[in-house]
Amino acid sequence: MKHSNQVTLIHQIFGAIDRGTPPMAERFTRNDTSAYTSPQRAAREREVLFRHHPIVAGFSSQIPNPGDYLTEDLAPVPILVARNASGEVRAFVNVCRHRGAKLVAGCGNAAKLFSCPYHAWSYDTDGRLVAIPDDYGFEGLDRAATGLVALPVAEKYGLIFVIPTPGEPIDIDAMLAGLGEDIESYGIGSMAHQETRVVRRRMNWKLVSDTFWEAYHIKVLHAQNVAPLFFKNLAMFDAFGRNTRYIGVRKSIEKLRDLPEEKWDLIPHTTILMNLFPNTILVMQSDHAEVYRIFPAGAHVGESVATISILAPEPSPKWSRTMDLLHGVVDQDFTLGEGIQHGFESGALRKVMYGRYENALEHFHRSIREAIGEA
Numbered sequence: 018m019k020h021s022n023q024v025t026l027i028h029q030i031f032g033a034i035d036r037g038t039p040p041m042a043e044r045f046t047r048n049d050t051s052a053y054t055s056p057q058r059a060a061r062e063r064e065v066l067f068r069h070h071p072i073v074a075g076f077s078s079q080i081p082n083p084g085d086y087l088t089e090d091l092a093p094v095p096i097l098v099a100r101n102a103s104g105e106v107r108a109f110v111n112v113c114r115h116r117g118a119k120l121v122a123g124c125g126n127a128a129k130l131f132s133c134p135y136h137a138w139s140y141d142t143d144g145r146l147v148a149i150p151d152d153y154g155f156e157g158l159d160r161a162a163t164g165l166v167a168l169p170v171a172e173k174y175g176l177i178f179v180i181p182t183p184g185e186p187i188d189i190d191a192m193l194a195g196l197g198e199d200i201e202s203y204g205i206g207s208m209a210h211q212e213t214r215v216v217r218r219r220m221n222w223k224l225v226s227d228t229f230w231e232a233y234h235i236k237v238l239h240a241q242n243v244a245p246l247f248f249k250n251l252a253m254f255d256a257f258g259r260n261t262r263y264i265g266v267r268k269s270i271e272k273l274r275d276l277p278e279e280k281w282d283l284i285p286h287t288t289i290l291m292n293l294f295p296n297t298i299l300v301m302q303s304d305h306a307e308v309y310r311i312f313p314a315g316a317h318v319g320e321s322v323a324t325i326s327i328l329a330p331e332p333s334p335k336w337s338r339t340m341d342l343l344h345g346v347v348d349q350d351f352t353l354g355e356g357i358q359h360g361f362e363s364g365a366l367r368k369v370m371y372g373r374y375e376n377a378l379e380h381f382h383r384s385i386r387e388a389i390g391e392a
């Protein structure tokens with residue numbers, strides 16, 4: 018983040034601390050619980066947000082060299098991302114054109130060809146069909162038209178964005194609506210991928226996300242772990258188009274009051290969260306980044322699957338311990354979220370409320386309604 022923006026935010030933070038209240042919306046709002054339980058809503062979200070919107074499929078640091086590849090099975094369309102011989106990132110539907118086998122599993126390095134595990138049709142890293150065993154059985158087939166189906170892909174700020182539908186235009190900076198400059202400043206592109214864990218939960222994907230967009234619960238739900246580090250119910254929210262930047266404030270920020278402004282550094286005294294709409298959350302800590310990617314699990318409105326990744330400048334076993342600690346905190350959120358889903362599905366509650374200081378939640382849900390045409 019630009020230093021001048023950090024200084025502005027720090028002044029706003031000191032203002033909020035001195036006032037004793039966080040920045041707030043004019044009034045509190047409500048949201049229908051059907052957003053979390055309606056199969057029609059879930060189908061619409063899946064179509065618009067997860068098939069026709071750019072989603073983060075991985076990190077540049079996972080596939081640094083030509084022939085490196087990764088696959089993504091959590092999106093509604095199976096995705097293969099590969100770096101081709103000239104170093105460009107390409108994305109494909111990970112489905113063999115012969116009879117539909119999943120072409121590639123997992124991730125790997127230095128691939129020249131992707132050979133299907135079923136009958137060994139082979140494709141190069143640009144998706145071209147280059148070999149058919151016993152090809153006399155396919156006389157007349159137009160090979161040039163039988164390559165892997167390409168998907169729109171863009172590599173930006175160390176992240177790989179894919180639209181799981183062929184042929185759609187992809188413009189990441191337009192989508193990020195000004196947040197890109199911030200993301201770039203954190204240097205995610207130069208951080209290495211340390212570890213990813215997968216979490217499956219019986220709760221709508223939005224409940225997984227919701228837990229990040231208010232600081233109101235920290236004092237209560239996380240009283241035994243992170244709460245003592247942070248100011249109670251204090252966070253700075255800014256919208257960038259449909260995306261969100263949300264900054265939790267550590268008590269250590271008070272130290273800056275004794276320093277001249279040119280020495281002010283926001284990063285060590287905050288946790289900066291960004292929602293890359295709809296489903297990717299970047300959490301910038303002072304020495305590493307955490308990335309959550311949250312998906313509906315299949316077609317069921319009440320199930321989700323998320324990946325939690327740690328990116329850091331240097332590999333070290335300490336990141337596994339960081340992951341354990343992190344997992345301990347979000348596990349509290351997710352366990353509580355499963356209870357919320359249960360309550361919603363019982364029909365017990367028609368509306369939830371977002372307090373004036375829970376306005377980042379209101380922004381997230383309003384953005385979804387706008388995107389799917391329910392505004």
Ligand code: FES
Pocket residue numbers: 113114115116117118133134135136137138
């Ligand atoms: S399904 Fe891939 S080669 Fe037959």
Ligand SMILES: [Fe+2]
Pocket residue numbers: 228229234235238239346347350
């Ligand atoms: Fe939490």
